[in-house]
């Protein structure tokens with residue numbers, strides 16, 4: 001079993017280091033780790049945020065453990081050389097079109113949410129975000145206009161793209177509460193009209209799933225008003241990006257939420273995928289031991305479950321994380337004073353009581 005470790009920039013290496021300590025503690029047999037450069041770190045060393053050797057390493061692996069990319073020093077680079085192109089390039093090149101972003105409250109920690117505790121208590125949702133299309137990957141550019149320089153980006157989804165993410169979302173909903181909310185902006189966007197019509201088509205194959213459609217502005221409002229109404233959400237690349245950061249604050253912190261990015265390729269024990277926290281490189285706290293590594297550690301749990309078929313070990317990690325949060329081991333993002341390493345230590349000692 002091969003894991004490519006791409007830690008990246010800012011807090012990426014700090015949180016990934018804690019996930020790797022957890023992985024090491026599991027002492028899995030037949031596991032080989034490869035480390036590669038991505039993001040600003042790779043740009044500095046190789047002149048490109050996603051060097052060909054990193055892409056080849058990622059392709060050859062069964063799974064990728066990704067940290068984060070992004071660095072303000074690169075803000076003025078041409079777009080194709082910006083660190084963010086590394087993660088966008090991996091998602092596109094590896095056909096990772098389905099991004100699963102679970103957001104569930106940790107029992108007893110409702111007071112850490114940005115919402116009222118009684119509202120936060122109800123959160124248990126999954127955002128299924130399409131990851132290979134939308135305005136992210138449409139043609140874009142700059143042109144002259146009567147009003148000066150004009151930036152433009154084109155948004156599109158075709159039926160095949162919507163159908164394949166819809167299949168993932170309906171199947172996910174079948175394994176959860178059998179309720180699916182498709183989030184779009186069909187009252188304004190043609191992209192969303194095709195999106196909605198295609199979702200309705202696919203729904204015919206899943207009669208047990210209760211489907212609703214919601215405009216994204218209303219969805220953003222409902223997520224803070226009554227997040228418990230959501231079970232599974234399916235949406236496009238841009239709306240899913242925004243709603244998942246919002247969901248993290250409803251749970252408590254962006255430092256808590258993990259993600260899996262999956263495609264069609266199967267590995268010996270599961271599905272090939274890339275696993276990363278939903279947060280970024282957090283340059284404001286990088287290098288200070290302040291980053292919450294929980295999202296990275298939970299991303300490792302998702303990797304073990306989805307790509308390596310190690311459900312038991314994934315469960316141990318998740319219970320260890322729940323355990324340390326229940327013990328009140330919090331970093332600054334949750335109003336505590338534990339450092340990144342302290343949180344890693346606490347997870348490791350909880351884990352020892354399990355395996």
Ligand code: NAD
Nearest residue numbers: 068069070071084087255279280281282284285291292333
């Ligand atoms: P961010 O997620 O990096 O940070 C947003 C805020 O959340 C910051 O205040 C940060 O300190 C805090 N935060 C994030 N992760 C945390 C953690 N684990 N523990 C405690 N606090 C945490 O988003 P941003 O500031 O908008 O972006 C910073 C850079 O990261 C940009 O270059 C952006 O493009 C990039 N980015 C990369 C990814 C990725 O690699 N997948 C995701 C999002 C943003």
Ligand code: IPM
Nearest residue numbers: 069070084087088241278280
């Ligand atoms: C994320 C990030 C990325 C995205 C950026 C860094 C390209 O925000 O993974 O959520 O927008 O998908």
Ligand code: MN
Nearest residue numbers: 241242245278
């Ligand atoms: Mn994001």
